Amino acid sequence: MRKYKWGLIGTGTISNLFAEGLTFLDQATVFAAGSRTQESADLFAEKWQIPHAYGSYSDLYSDPEIDVVYIGTPHNFHFQNVTDALTAGKHVLCEKPMTVNAAETRQLVTLARSKKLFLMDAMWNRFQPWYTVVKTLINAGRLGELHHLKADLSFNFDVGPEHRIFNPELAGGALLDLGVYPIALASLFMGKPEQVMSSCHLYETGVDDQVSMLIEYANGATAELGCSSRFRSKNNATLHGSKGFVEIHGMIVRPEKITLYEYGKDPLEIDTPYSSNGYHYEAQAVMDMLDKGEIEHPLMPLDETCQIMETMDIIRAKAGIIYPGEKT
Numbered sequence: 001m002r003k004y005k006w007g008l009i010g011t012g013t014i015s016n017l018f019a020e021g022l023t024f025l026d027q028a029t030v031f032a033a034g035s036r037t038q039e040s041a042d043l044f045a046e047k048w049q050i051p052h053a054y055g056s057y058s059d060l061y062s063d064p065e066i067d068v069v070y071i072g073t074p075h076n077f078h079f080q081n082v083t084d085a086l087t088a089g090k091h092v093l094c095e096k097p098m099t100v101n102a103a104e105t106r107q108l109v110t111l112a113r114s115k116k117l118f119l120m121d122a123m124w125n126r127f128q129p130w131y132t133v134v135k136t137l138i139n140a141g142r143l144g145e146l147h148h149l150k151a152d153l154s155f156n157f158d159v160g161p162e163h164r165i166f167n168p169e170l171a172g173g174a175l176l177d178l179g180v181y182p183i184a185l186a187s188l189f190m191g192k193p194e195q196v197m198s199s200c201h202l203y204e205t206g207v208d209d210q211v212s213m214l215i216e217y218a219n220g221a222t223a224e225l226g227c228s229s230r231f232r233s234k235n236n237a238t239l240h241g242s243k244g245f246v247e248i249h250g251m252i253v254r255p256e257k258i259t260l261y262e263y264g265k266d267p268l269e270i271d272t273p274y275s276s277n278g279y280h281y282e283a284q285a286v287m288d289m290l291d292k293g294e295i296e297h298p299l300m301p302l303d304e305t306c307q308i309m310e311t312m313d314i315i316r317a318k319a320g321i322i323y324p325g326e327k328t
């Protein structure tokens with residue numbers, strides 16, 4: 001078994017969760033932490049027993065021993081961080097959303113492909129056990145033809161306007177932070193949108209804090225999606241087909257159970273527990289592809305990431321949300 005040395009960029013909330021996830025994987029070595037400051041890098045490295053701590057991101061990229069870089073910084077830095085990591089010859093797993101807009105994502109995809117390096121959007125829920133169960137049901141025809149998806153991810157953020165979720169300087173907004181999940185779920189089950197309709201409410205800083213979306217597909221299917229940073233919802237999803245529907249329980253970012261309702265039959269509950277904190281599945285998926293010499297994962301292909309970003313571009317354009325210094 002080949003082991004892979006991971007370098008983590010950013011020492012905030014998600015990098016801590018991801019570091020914890022990596023500790024559950026035999027194939028992964030959490031090798032280096034990279035921060036804007038040496039102090040944060042040292043603290044993070046001490047907490048997760050990481051042998052190397054770098055006080056700048058560029059020092060981490062320059063470490064020849066690192067195989068894969070994980071990017072856990074705010075969205076607006078992803079483009080530069082991924083560009084720098086790829087340029088340094090590293091494979092990359094980047095937190096969602098991959099970038100601020102589709103134009104940036106496309107540039108990264110071109111760069112990764114030209115350098116023959118692995119790149120993936122950290123859409124972690126696709127790699128968890130629940131998805132295999134739902135996919136098996138769909139493939140077995142238990143839902144029939146898929147007609148509709150309803151999905152939502154909303155939390156009440158009791159934080160000030162400087163927080164990442166509300167801060168335009170950090171590409172804030174419910175859409176890029178939360179809405180990307182129901183949009184990615186719709187993309188996973190329904191494919192490429194034909195038409196995207198949306199209604200946005202804006203927070204005092206000018207970024208969205210509530211978005212309702214209706215997506216139409218060429219085959220007549222629809223998706224009704226939502227996200228908000230103003231209230232907490234059930235955060236679940238229901239996928240409707242001609243023969244029945246499936247409820248995906250728990251938060252859509254990490255579902256723990258599904259219930260299958262086939263018309264004329266008793267509901268069937270299926271537990272889909274995750275192990276560790278659920279972040280290790282995506283990391284293992286990256287290493288599985290590296291083992292095979294692949295530079296994309298078929299379950300989260302780069303063209304689909306571009307498509308997801310395009311959907312969010314459409315919604316932001318309608319709401320007139322442009323981030324400071326944003327290049328499209």
Ligand SMILES: NC(=O)c1ccc[n+]([C@@H]2O[C@H](COP(=O)([O-])OP(=O)(O)OC[C@H]3O[C@@H](n4cnc5c(N)ncnc54)[C@H](OP(=O)(O)O)[C@@H]3O)[C@@H](O)[C@H]2O)c1
Pocket residue numbers: 009010011012013014015034035036037040041072073074075077095096097122124164170176177253
């Ligand atoms: N997959 C998930 O479940 C999940 C959950 C939460 C967030 N996320 C994603 O992860 C990314 C980071 O979110 P987070 O909640 O971890 O954010 P966070 O707690 O604020 O941490 C972000 C880290 O990025 C670095 N950073 C670099 N420039 C920064 C700046 N100007 N302001 C603030 N931080 C800066 C900082 O690390 P250093 O100071 O060490 O450089 C900071 O600790 C976002 O893209 C978000 O969408 C994903």
